[in-house]
Amino acid sequence: MSISPIGGVGFTPYVPPVVAPTVADPTTSGAGGVSAPSGSGFGQMLVDGIDHLQQVQGTSDKLAVQAATGDLTAIHQYTIAATEASVTTQLTVAMRNKALEAFNEIMRMPVG
Numbered sequence: 389m390s391i392s393p394i395g396g397v398g399f400t401p402y403v404p405p406v407v408a409p410t411v412a413d414p415t416t417s418g419a420g421g422v423s424a425p426s427g428s429g430f431g432q433m434l435v436d437g438i439d440h441l442q443q444v445q446g447t448s449d450k451l452a453v454q455a456a457t458g459d460l461t462a463i464h465q466y467t468i469a470a471t472e473a474s475v476t477t478q479l480t481v482a483m484r485n486k487a488l489e490a491f492n493e494i495m496r497m498p499v500g
Contacts, residue, residue, distance in 0.1 A: 437483075441476050448473040 448469040454460035 437480065441480055444469070444473045444476050 448466070451460060451466040451469045455463060455466045460466060
């Protein structure tokens with residue numbers, strides 16, 4: 389991923405793809421005719437988000453090294469990349485915290 393200084397800010401936030409469930413033939417599907425699309429789901433969305441986080445942090449690290457060695461001519465590229473990495477990390481941690489809260493709430497539900 390490269391950050392282009394042309395036209396101002398080159399920051400593009402990550403937006404996970406929205407995948408709607410497909411409607412299958414009710415005679416062959418066991419869940420009332422609705423089935424999840426193959427190869428995409430909540431787990432894949434999490435994997436894609438983590439991959440994006442690693443990519444953003446890698447870009448920020450690479451630009452930090454270039455800035456420290458003097459090879460980076462436009463310091464705003466590093467500033468934008470570092471901010472994007474920080475925001476992406478904060479979002480990932482917030483999502484993890486919400487998932488843990490939901491799990492703990494489910495575990496507190498009475499059974500029976």
